[in-house]
Amino acid sequence: MERRQRGVSAGLLLLLYQISQVGLQNIPSVTLGVLVLNIFLFLNPVRPLAEVCLSVNEAVHRRNWQRLLLAPFHHADDWHLYYNMISMLWKGIMLERKLKSIWFAYIIAVFSLLIGVVYMVLELLLVIILDDPSYEMNCGVGFSGVLFALKVLNNHYNPGRVSSVLGLPIASKYACWVELVAIHLISPG
Numbered sequence: 001m002e003r004r005q006r007g008v009s010a011g012l013l014l015l016l017y018q019i020s021q022v023g024l025q026n027i028p029s030v031t032l033g034v035l036v037l038n039i040f041l042f043l044n045p046v047r048p049l050a051e052v053c054l055s056v057n058e059a060v061h062r063r064n065w066q067r068l069l070l071a072p073f074h075h076a077d078d079w080h081l082y083y084n085m086i087s088m089l090w091k092g093i094m095l096e097r098k099l100k101s102i103w104f105a106y107i108i109a110v111f112s113l114l115i116g117v118v119y120m121v122l123e124l125l126l127v128i129i130l131d132d133p134s135y136e137m138n139c140g141v142g143f144s145g146v147l148f149a150l151k152v153l154n155n156h157y158n159p160g161r162v163s164s165v166l167g168l169p170i171a172s173k174y175a176c177w178v179e180l181v182a183i184h185l186i187s188p189g
Helices: 010-022 029-043 056-061 066-073 078-099 101-130 144-157 172-186
Strands: 162-165 168-171
Touching (some): 010 029, 029 078, 101 144
């Protein structure tokens, strides 16, 4: 995992600008807390990315389970942080108002852990199915998995909506899956 540059950068400045445009008073408390935590850990990481990223090798074989807690809240670079936190801002505003703060905080905590577990299970399945042990070494960070889970939840609570993915209108219930494929094609890493 490459080392990212610390400090104030274009992606971080744009994120702060977007948050100011929404207004702190308009952001529910848990959503704001998640934004602040992610920005804080971007500026002051607990450890270098190579020591917090989640992989089967590190978490399972080396029993470094703290990575399940750390990986979702660290980001590879300022643009990774920007895109994830803008997505969190909009999904958080919609869902936290609907579900209330305590329930939303619980969902964020559970999704943050479960997404890492699902990631490792999928990587292990790839090792077994493809007979390729290199999948045990894949190491990931970021809040994207939690955001996809929140998008599915948002689609459940707001059925029948249409989203735009790369300019194409798609039923919201399918949009999260189309976005996942589009992101993988645009940015495979």
